[in-house]
Amino acid sequence: MEPLLCLKDVKKSFGDVQAIEHVNLNIYKNSVIGLVGGNGAGKTTLLRLMSGVYRPTEGSVNLDNDRPVTEMRSVLGVVPESTGLYSKLTAWENIRYHSRLHGIDDQLAWNRTYRFAKLLDIDGSLHRYTEGFSRGMKQKTALLRALAHGPQILLLDEPTGGLDVTSARTVRKLVRKLKDEGGTVVYSTHHLAEAQQVCDRIIIVHNGIIQADGTPKELLELTQTSTLEEAYVSLTRETARPRMEETEKTSKISAMWRRLFTPSSSLEVNEDE
Amino acid sequence: MNSRKRIIIVAKKEIIEFVRDWRTIVALVLIPLLLFPLLFIAFPIVMQNEAAELNEKTVHVLIQSDEIETSLIMEIENQSALTTTEAMPANLLTLSDSGNDTERLRNMEYDAILRMEQRNDTWYYAILHLSTSEQSNEARSRILDVLIQWEENLTSERIESAGLDVDSTLNPVRWDGTIADADVATKGEQAGMLLSLFIPFVLAIWTASAAVQPSIDMTVGERERGTLESLLSLPLSRSELLLGKWLAVVSITAVGVTLQITGLLFGIAYLASDFIDVPSLSIFAILLLALAVAFYGTMVIALYLALAMRSKSVKEAGSVLTPITLAMIMPILLTQFINLDDVEMFWFGIPFVNVLLGLRELLLNRIIIEHVLVWVLVSSIVCFMTIRYAAKQFNREDIITTKS
Numbered sequence: 001m002e003p004l005l006c007l008k009d010v011k012k013s014f015g016d017v018q019a020i021e022h023v024n025l026n027i028y029k030n031s032v033i034g035l036v037g038g039n040g041a042g043k044t045t046l047l048r049l050m051s052g053v054y055r056p057t058e059g060s061v062n063l064d065n066d067r068p069v070t071e072m073r074s075v076l077g078v079v080p081e082s083t084g085l086y087s088k089l090t091a092w093e094n095i096r097y098h099s100r101l102h103g104i105d106d107q108l109a110w111n112r113t114y115r116f117a118k119l120l121d122i123d124g125s126l127h128r129y130t131e132g133f134s135r136g137m138k139q140k141t142a143l144l145r146a147l148a149h150g151p152q153i154l155l156l157d158e159p160t161g162g163l164d165v166t167s168a169r170t171v172r173k174l175v176r177k178l179k180d181e182g183g184t185v186v187y188s189t190h191h192l193a194e195a196q197q198v199c200d201r202i203i204i205v206h207n208g209i210i211q212a213d214g215t216p217k218e219l220l221e222l223t224q225t226s227t228l229e230e231a232y233v234s235l236t237r238e239t240a241r242p243r244m245e246e247t248e249k250t251s252k253i254s255a256m257w258r259r260l261f262t263p264s265s266s267l268e269v270n271e272d273e
Numbered sequence: 274m275n276s277r278k279r280i281i282i283v284a285k286k287e288i289i290e291f292v293r294d295w296r297t298i299v300a301l302v303l304i305p306l307l308l309f310p311l312l313f314i315a316f317p318i319v320m321q322n323e324a325a326e327l328n329e330k331t332v333h334v335l336i337q338s339d340e341i342e343t344s345l346i347m348e349i350e351n352q353s354a355l356t357t358t359e360a361m362p363a364n365l366l367t368l369s370d371s372g373n374d375t376e377r378l379r380n381m382e383y384d385a386i387l388r389m390e391q392r393n394d395t396w397y398y399a400i401l402h403l404s405t406s407e408q409s410n411e412a413r414s415r416i417l418d419v420l421i422q423w424e425e426n427l428t429s430e431r432i433e434s435a436g437l438d439v440d441s442t443l444n445p446v447r448w449d450g451t452i453a454d455a456d457v458a459t460k461g462e463q464a465g466m467l468l469s470l471f472i473p474f475v476l477a478i479w480t481a482s483a484a485v486q487p488s489i490d491m492t493v494g495e496r497e498r499g500t501l502e503s504l505l506s507l508p509l510s511r512s513e514l515l516l517g518k519w520l521a522v523v524s525i526t527a528v529g530v531t532l533q534i535t536g537l538l539f540g541i542a543y544l545a546s547d548f549i550d551v552p553s554l555s556i557f558a559i560l561l562l563a564l565a566v567a568f569y570g571t572m573v574i575a576l577y578l579a580l581a582m583r584s585k586s587v588k589e590a591g592s593v594l595t596p597i598t599l600a601m602i603m604p605i606l607l608t609q610f611i612n613l614d615d616v617e618m619f620w621f622g623i624p625f626v627n628v629l630l631g632l633r634e635l636l637l638n639r640i641i642i643e644h645v646l647v648w649v650l651v652s653s654i655v656c657f658m659t660i661r662y663a664a665k666q667f668n669r670e671d672i673i674t675t676k677s
Binding site: 052054084093097 | 282503505508509
């Protein structure tokens, strides 16, 4: 079977920092793939490489027919971790803005949006400004926005992060429904239980390297463990590195200037207490 | 879908979002529209009212003189002044020496003190006053008016008594006819001259200041709000994104500049409708004017978008763009002082200055081909460079992750 999305020997570095190292990954049609890893593991970088926001330092990210992802972004629907909604636009205006840029007719986008909005139970809020939306409402709106143009692959970066139990459940149900309708979803999460519940295939990412890739059952067999949590721990024993943002470089002048106004701490640990 | 459509979609969304903030409407529409009418119309009205109020006030004047004429005292009293007369104080070095009278002015016992003394045929005088008091200044001004008139009468009397004609002695050289008739410039040309001082100034200042907020909001602001990442994953090139945002900032700034120039023209027309006409400009000059404005807007806004996108945070972008906006005043001031009759060619090679100088020349309907060629060439190069720089910033991979 031909993969829908193919990462070939992908390497991504930011200056001296290696964010992703030699990743080979095929995403096949009609599946839900979970990217699981801790903070700074490289999940978001991988998703950004898949969505074409980042260009690989080495290797290639291609969609079917070997076309670079940057040339075929219309087949993707992306929900970043921040949701990225404009607060002074209504939910529908946010959705319409993206669907128009995808070249989709407003009526078609509205029909799709309304169908999914009913499933997510926010059909009554589509004409409200997103300014006052809760985290859950924002996440659902971002999902609708990613779905309005009918993407072949949906890339979700921690879609249930910060959501209440009911909202998280609704999002997971939607993901399963999309899969049942023949869709493909790549889903990044911290939570193994969630990945086990939603995903057909789990990819464990650690320090920018894919440590394991398979169904939950295959991961248990690979690690000779009885639970996914144990499997995850055995695969990620190496100390996690800090997040990319924390390793970001500051210019020499800025660093020197900051040091001038950073008093040195003279506190010492008192062992007797 | 073609590129032009995508650029327009981005620009439209940016404008809608910007306009939905009521504070923006105040800053974008009301302030530019009302600024000059307020300065030119309301301000003088307020000043006139204040002056009229002061005029109605009665001032207290102390006259210190041993030989002042009663007619002069009556003239001062006719200026709504209450007068008190007393003898000239002794032991003064000069009449301006306030001596023991300082406190009388400071505690407002009197608003002004007039001292007069005749030595031979000449009258010497001094008016003591407190310059920090409006009422004291008013009293001084009224006394001066009376003294000037009194001096004129005295001069006339003395000329007459010498057997001379007063008018020809006092005004031996005089203008014949009206001054305005002697100016060969048409009213349209005069209007162009006046506007050439104002319009480049307003255009440059308002473009530089009005573009700051939207430039920051649409670049680093978008990054801070987390909306940039989803935008970059759309089938939209970064150049299209830059052009869409540029178009939005240009539109917003253009509305502000147009409204401010409308307000300026309305103010000028209100104040000087009798001697100002519509500037007489050829079609070619108007086209070149539009080109100069387009160059200036392109350069400034592309530079702002680039610098804002390069910044790590909204705060940093503000710190970078504020001094640049202030620095933009320099070329504007320079162009105001350059003599257009004898302008050296090198001025037209200096970016920003050249476009503003070009605008001044064109408003005077002066199309000097060599000048036009130089500023068009230099501005085209600078426009290209600023757009390239902006495109480079928009193409940076870290634009979604750079945080303060």
